[in-house]
Every structure is written in structure tokens, then in C-alpha cells.
Amino acid sequence: MATTPKPPSRTAPTPARGGRKPGRPTSARTAAKPADAPTEPVAGTPPTPRPPRKSGRPTSRKPQPEPTPAVEAADASRSQGAAAGAPPPEPAVESPFDLLGAEQRRLIETLSLNLAKAAMTAQGALAGAAMTGGDRGGAMSPDPFNAAPAMTAVMSSLAARPERLFQAQADLFGRYMDLWASATRRAAGETVAEGPTDKRFKDPAWSETPLFDMMRQSYLITADWMNGLVAQAEGVDPLVRRRAEFFVKLLTDALSPANFLASNPAALKTLMETGGESLVRGMENFAADLERGGGRLKISQADYGRFEVGRNVATAPGQVVWRDELFELIQFDAASETQHAIPLLIFPPWINKFYILDLQPENSMIRWLSARGFTVFVCSWVNPDADKADFGFEQYLHRGIYRAVDKVLEQTGSARLNAVGYCIGGTLLGAALAHMAAHDDRRINAATFFAAQHDFAEAGDLLLFTDEHWLAEIERQMDAAGGVLPGAAMADTFNALRANDLVWSFFVSNYLMGKSPPAFDLLFWNADQTRMPKRLHLDYLRSLYGRNALSQGEFEIGGERIDLTKVRIPLYFQASREDHIAPMNSVYRSARAFTNAEVTLTLAGSGHIAGVINPPAARKYQHWVNPALPETLDAWRAGAVEHPGSWWPHWADWLAARSGGQVPARDPSAGPLPPLEPAPGSYVKVKS
Numbered sequence: 001m002a003t004t005p006k007p008p009s010r011t012a013p014t015p016a017r018g019g020r021k022p023g024r025p026t027s028a029r030t031a032a033k034p035a036d037a038p039t040e041p042v043a044g045t046p047p048t049p050r051p052p053r054k055s056g057r058p059t060s061r062k063p064q065p066e067p068t069p070a071v072e073a074a075d076a077s078r079s080q081g082a083a084a085g086a087p088p089p090e091p092a093v094e095s096p097f098d099l100l101g102a103e104q105r106r107l108i109e110t111l112s113l114n115l116a117k118a119a120m121t122a123q124g125a126l127a128g129a130a131m132t133g134g135d136r137g138g139a140m141s142p143d144p145f146n147a148a149p150a151m152t153a154v155m156s157s158l159a160a161r162p163e164r165l166f167q168a169q170a171d172l173f174g175r176y177m178d179l180w181a182s183a184t185r186r187a188a189g190e191t192v193a194e195g196p197t198d199k200r201f202k203d204p205a206w207s208e209t210p211l212f213d214m215m216r217q218s219y220l221i222t223a224d225w226m227n228g229l230v231a232q233a234e235g236v237d238p239l240v241r242r243r244a245e246f247f248v249k250l251l252t253d254a255l256s257p258a259n260f261l262a263s264n265p266a267a268l269k270t271l272m273e274t275g276g277e278s279l280v281r282g283m284e285n286f287a288a289d290l291e292r293g294g295g296r297l298k299i300s301q302a303d304y305g306r307f308e309v310g311r312n313v314a315t316a317p318g319q320v321v322w323r324d325e326l327f328e329l330i331q332f333d334a335a336s337e338t339q340h341a342i343p344l345l346i347f348p349p350w351i352n353k354f355y356i357l358d359l360q361p362e363n364s365m366i367r368w369l370s371a372r373g374f375t376v377f378v379c380s381w382v383n384p385d386a387d388k389a390d391f392g393f394e395q396y397l398h399r400g401i402y403r404a405v406d407k408v409l410e411q412t413g414s415a416r417l418n419a420v421g422y423c424i425g426g427t428l429l430g431a432a433l434a435h436m437a438a439h440d441d442r443r444i445n446a447a448t449f450f451a452a453q454h455d456f457a458e459a460g461d462l463l464l465f466t467d468e469h470w471l472a473e474i475e476r477q478m479d480a481a482g483g484v485l486p487g488a489a490m491a492d493t494f495n496a497l498r499a500n501d502l503v504w505s506f507f508v509s510n511y512l513m514g515k516s517p518p519a520f521d522l523l524f525w526n527a528d529q530t531r532m533p534k535r536l537h538l539d540y541l542r543s544l545y546g547r548n549a550l551s552q553g554e555f556e557i558g559g560e561r562i563d564l565t566k567v568r569i570p571l572y573f574q575a576s577r578e579d580h581i582a583p584m585n586s587v588y589r590s591a592r593a594f595t596n597a598e599v600t601l602t603l604a605g606s607g608h609i610a611g612v613i614n615p616p617a618a619r620k621y622q623h624w625v626n627p628a629l630p631e632t633l634d635a636w637r638a639g640a641v642e643h644p645g646s647w648w649p650h651w652a653d654w655l656a657a658r659s660g661g662q663v664p665a666r667d668p669s670a671g672p673l674p675p676l677e678p679a680p681g682s683y684v685k686v687k688s
Contacts (some may be wrong), residue, residue, distance in 0.1 A: 103255065107275055114276025121283040128621050146469035147247035156242040157233040159429040168229050174222045183214055200258045200500060200508075203267035212265045215257050223252040243464050249260065253499045258508055267512040274514070281514030289510075299506045301515060302523035309528075313521055314355035316366045318679035319668035320380075322407045326399045328380040328406050328681040329673075330354075334665035335370040341660035342445055343375040343412045346402060347425035350396070351382040351490055353528055353684050356613060357422075359521040360592075363615050365648070372652055374659065375412060375666050377424075379404045383530045383686040389483025392535040393431070394558040401432040405443055411671040416445040418659060422612070423582060424540070427453020430564065430590075431550060435557060437566040446658040448572040448651065450612045451582040453591040454553035454564060456544050460580060461497050466545040471538065478534040485537050487529030487688030497580050522609060531688050551593045565595050572654055573601040574647060576611025599629055600654060602649045603640065616646040623647035 160167050182192045187210065194207075201207075201216045209566075230248050233241055257263035261271070261279070270278045285300070292298050307313050318332035348354040357378070358366045369376050379400065384391065408417050421429030426449040433447060453459060478485050495502040508517045517523075547556035555562045571594055575587035584603060591601050604611040605621030614621055622641035643650070669675050 034484045045109065093106035104298045107363075110275040111272075112398045114280050118276065118279040118283040121280065121287055124287065126290075128287075128295065139227055141325045143490070146467060147243060150240045150243040151247065153236050153240050154230050154233040157236050158229070161234065161648055162230070164234075166230075168225070168271065172222070172225045175225065176218070179217055179221060181442065183210065186210065200256060200504070205269055209265055212257075212263075217253075219257050223256075226252055230341055231384040234333070239463065242461075246461055246464055250496065250499055253504060256504065258602065259512075261512050264508065264512055267508065270513055270641040279512075282511040284515075285510045290671065293488075296488075299503060300510060300517045301502065301506055303519045304524060304527065306519040307521060307524040308475040309353075309355065310680050313360060313524065313681040314358050314684060315361065316358045316364055316370070316679060318683040319548060319675035320677050320679065321411055321668060321673040321675055322404075323676055323681075324399070324403070324684075325388075326382055326395070327404065328382075328676075328683045329404055330378045330380055330679045330681055331411060331666075331668040331671070332366055332370055332376045332378070332679060333668060334369065334375070337374045337665055338662040339373045339375045339665050340656065341414060341663045343377060343408055343414055343417045343666075344369065344420065344655070344659070345379065345408050345417050346420040347379050347401065347404070347429050348381070349423040349424070349425045351424060351530060351532060353525065353530060353648050354378050354380050355680060355684060356522075356525050356609065357681070359525060359613070362617065363521075363613060365615070368615060368648065369652070372656070373662070374655070375409075377404075377408050380466075380681050381530070382683050383688060384484055384533050385531070386482035386484055389478075389534045391533040392539055393428070396428055397432055397435065397557055401428065407673060409443065411673045412666060416443055418446045418448070418655065419444050420448045420450065421452050422450040423608075425450055426450060427454060427540075427544065427550070429556060430454045430567075430594075431555065431562045433567045433569070434562045434564050435560065437568065438560070442569075444569065446570040446572070446655070448574070448655070449590075450574050450585075451576055451579055451608055452573075453544075453582050453586050453590050455586065457551070458583060458585045459545055460586065460590060462493075462581065463545055465493060466541050471541060474541070475534070475538065478537070481531075485534070487531050489556065490532065491527065491529045522613070526609075529688050551590070564593050567597045569592050570598045571600070572651060573599060574604060574612065574651070575601065576604045576607050578605075578607040579611060581608045585633055588636065588653070592629060592631075600627070601629060601636070602647045602650060603637070614646045614648070616648055619645050621645070623650065625650060 008162075012561065015399070186192050198220060205212065206216045207213045227245065227248055230241070230244050233244070236244075261267050267278075286297075289298050289300055290296070292300070316332050318330050320328045320329050322329035346354070346357065348357065358364045361367055366376055368377065379399075382388075405417065409415065419429055429447060430449065430452065431454075433444060436442075436444065456463070465474075472487070477489055504519065510517060543549045543555055547554065550562060550563065553561060553563050553565075571591070573587060573591040575582070575584040577584055579587070588601065591599050603624040604614065605623065606614065611621070622642055622644050623646070624637065624642050626636050626640035628636065628639060629641070629660075632637050
């Protein structure tokens, strides 16, 4: 009796196309049959009819990719089996992955691996941050901005006026109806006017795809509506409402679709174009910033490795001619054959380092002044440690301003000098001028203030950080740090004032797009923060911001009241139009607080830094001048004349007219004070 050839085992794996894993069933027909299933037909018996094909399945094979070696081997095996009389195996059902070409599969595999790598990098960084979190002292207040009471007051005001709330809701509905109508017309091929614009959405990808364009415009409409709703609350204390506005602005900025990978088309496009490498780089940047912050996210704003103080920033030649516990006095080399007889002494803010005035040769104010015949000195403040926790305005006045004046006059042999105060350095200088006037001390001949405040009634959003709730949080941080405010704390405050520019733009660029931070000297300097003594900082916030004591004649230094009206020397004030730290209204009020002085005021374009550091060669921005000083800034601006470019030449002419005749150029190494080391000195290099 003839035997029937044994068919291939049904439990053996069918050769898989495209590298299918062995042992994986390819279809219902290749799975093991139950015990009562019909056996293979015996020779001479009619074949068992196939079950009908399921409805909806294609009846023809889909186009196949180029055969791989595994597929060719499987085809050869089937041919051999057919030659031996065995029935051909059932065709395998391909997965969507099998239908892709080799290059497409490679790209998907690369993307998957990079996404997994990015996730693991982020998870590892977060785990490390969690493990080191216990080393950072007590937890921060859950509501450091004290926003909850402010929001409660605003919401209560809105609830008490339901008609206003109804109007606001109708306004929002109307805005959305306009948006939907515009989107419909655009879908029909019509050209429609652009909706609200914002530099966060400047990438064309936001407007090229209707879905993302709708998302962008919906967000801008809702954010503007929310901020406007809070701003219109009635019957609320203005400072309380302002605090609520600040918090809502922070919240709406954080919720921008640009800040999330899944809703940022530009980031998604970069992700696909790089096969996920952009996200890997982004998570590596994220991990590095967590490590740099000691477990606390410290977003990089610049490529810090590209700059070094004394090598490619702060390079103006000079000598440290005096050093004590509070400051180093730097005299810069002459850049002309002769110099003005009256030297110039600059007091920068102690919350930053002086080299904002000497970033690089092309934007160095110090080099520019030296080239115009001024003998330039700078007070480089120490980066204070816990041993100076009890230093206050009295120490910074007597051991800082007065001692620096003494040493400059000793070094130059001059009887008088001109002084400059930048930001809080200008606040201290203004108080010093009043203190000197009260004692008939006339050694300062004229003074200039860059973005400096003395009247704090309109001091901007920094006023929000002066209530007792916030001051208690600041005091807690200083106590935990041994009596000084860590540099990062002040940096966080300034960053919060411009979160879109100084936080979220870098979050998107560094983490979502995987870009390296820019090599930008100004942002490198901005991140090089200093510490502040507890007593000095709390007195500054409570007395000046909180009580506006200086302009009211109520501020005391060493038990002596400071009266700005006693100052009678020539003063030059510079304000910046977009300054968010020393707003132009606040600087203008400060200029008018010196009621008996000869005051000149110039308004510059741009902000707190770029408005000041604007070399003429850059040909950027503009400035306005007006010799009068009427009651309001609006009145001053109405009579001001606009000039293109930097305000430096206008100030230099004013300063030269008050700097005496010419004397032979002064050599820092040849004066009575022996040189201690080359500029920029040691204090400026101390990191926080």
C-alpha cells in the first residue's frame, strides 16, 4: 500500500517575509489545528473545499518591496517543496511594517531607538534630581508669588458683577465665531487676513497647516481674553489686581502650545527630519541643566563654555590699584595722548558684575570712553559671602562710595571727580550725593545715572516682590544660604518678569528642538550672577520698593536721613523705553526728585541692558532729548526730539563739558597706588 507523503508540520514556523520573528504565527491558517480538525486528504480523495474569503479583504496581492535574502531563500524552499510533491504553504499575511521599503524601515527603527533614548535620558535626569533634592534645604513655598489671595479677590469681584462676566463670555464666543468663519473661508480657498501674531509662532509651520494655525490663533485669543478679564476687575486694590495679572500672564505663557512637543509643528518637523536625534540632544541639554543646577532646572541661556572673563570678555587693559573687603578699584589704560583733568568713576550694580560695560572690544563702553580722553575707574564689587550678611547701606556708602572716591582722587591728584551709577549702583550713588551735600562734601563734580531709580512709586512688576509674604520667602532662602541671597534667586526673579524671552524661548530651543544655546556675550554675563547680603537686600526691598522712603526723605543711613533735594550738582539721567526693571516712568520720577539740581534726561530705545549698552558703531535704536523737565513723562516726550542711533555721543558731550581741561595721559602703573594685578581683577571672576 502506497504511503502518502508526510506534509510539512503545521507547528513549524513558516518562513517570514521581511525578517519576521521565528515562531510567530502568520495567519489563522498557520496556527495549530484542534484535535477534531480534518486531516490532510488521502491520495485519490476529493480535496476539502477552502472556506470562503472574508468580505472586504483585497483579492490581489499588494505591491511588494524588493526581495531580501530571507525572502529569496524562502521562495527557493517552497520551490523545492513543490518539486517533491508537497502542497505549497499558505501565503503569509504581511503587517504594515512589511510593506515599507528598507530605507523607510530603517528610519522608523532609528526614530524609535532615539525616542527611547530620549525618554531614558530624561528619566535618568529626573531620578538624579529627585535623589539630590533633599540637599537643597527646605522646600519652597507652594505659592511664592502669593497669587492665591489675589486671584480670590479678582474672582470675587467678577462674581459680584455677573453682567460683566456674561459680557466677557459673549466677547470670547464672538472671537471664536470670527475665528471659525475665517478658518472656513480659508479652507474654501479664500485669502483671509492674518490673526493675532506673536514671535513665539514666527516659524512658517504654524500657519502652513490649518490645524496648527487654528491651535495658534485659539491660544492667542484665549490668553488675551483671560489677561484682559483679570485686568478689568473692579473694586480690587491695584497692587492686588496687578499681582493677579502677573500670575495669569505667567500661567498663560506657560500653557502656550509652542511649549509642548506634541503641539509644536516646528519641533515635530525637526524631530522627523533628524530621526529623533533632536529630541535626544534636547534631553541631553535638559539633563545637563539639571546637573548644573544641582537637581534644580537651570535653563542655559548661552554657551557658557565659549566665554571666559579676562580672555574674551572683560578685556579692556588696566590695573587693579586698590582692593579691600568690599571692592576692587580698577583704573583702565589711556587710549589717547591726553585726558580730561577730572577722572570718571563708575559704580555698577552689586547684583551684577561690572563687565556689562566691557563685554567685547566692539561694544565696550569702557574702551569707548577711554578713546575719548576720559580717565576711567570702575568699582568692581566683591561677590559677598556669609561673612558679609550684616553689611547694609551704611557699609556700602562709607566703605564703598566714600572709599572709592578717596582712592581715585589719591591716584590722580585731582580735587574732584565725576561719577556714574548704573541701576541699583545709581540708587546708592544718589543717596551718597545727598549724604555728601548734607556734609558740604563737594568732591563729586557731576553725576550720571543709567537706568537708576530713586522714586519707586512706579517701579514696575518688581513691586510685586516686596510684600511680606514674598519677603519671608526671600529671608528663608537667605537664612538657608548662611545670610546671603543666592545669585540664582535674583536671576529667577528677573527671568519671571520676561518669561517668554528668558525662559520659554530657551525651553523650546534647547529641549524641544535640541539646539545648542547661542554664543551670546550679553546672556553669558546675565547668567553670571552675584550674591547679596541679607541686611542690604531686605532694607532695599522694604525701605525703597516697599515704602518708597528715599524719595520721601524718610530713608536713613547710619541714623541720618537722606534728602535728595539737597543735591545741587549737574545730573544726567538715562532711561530706556522698554525697560522692565527700571521703567521709564520710574526713572523720570527719579530725575524730578532732585528738585534743586541741574538735570538733563535722555530716553533711549530698547530695554534695561541693550538700551544702555548701545555703541554708536552699531547704528541701532534711537534716542530722544528734551532740555526741559515738565511734570510728566508724557509732556516731556511730546516736546522731545528723536535722533537715530546711540545716546552715547550726546552724553559724552555733556560729560566732556564738565570734565575740565586736558592733562597728559595717566598711566595706571605710575600713580601713588601700586598696581596689584591686571584688569579685570579677581573679584569679578568669583562664581556664585
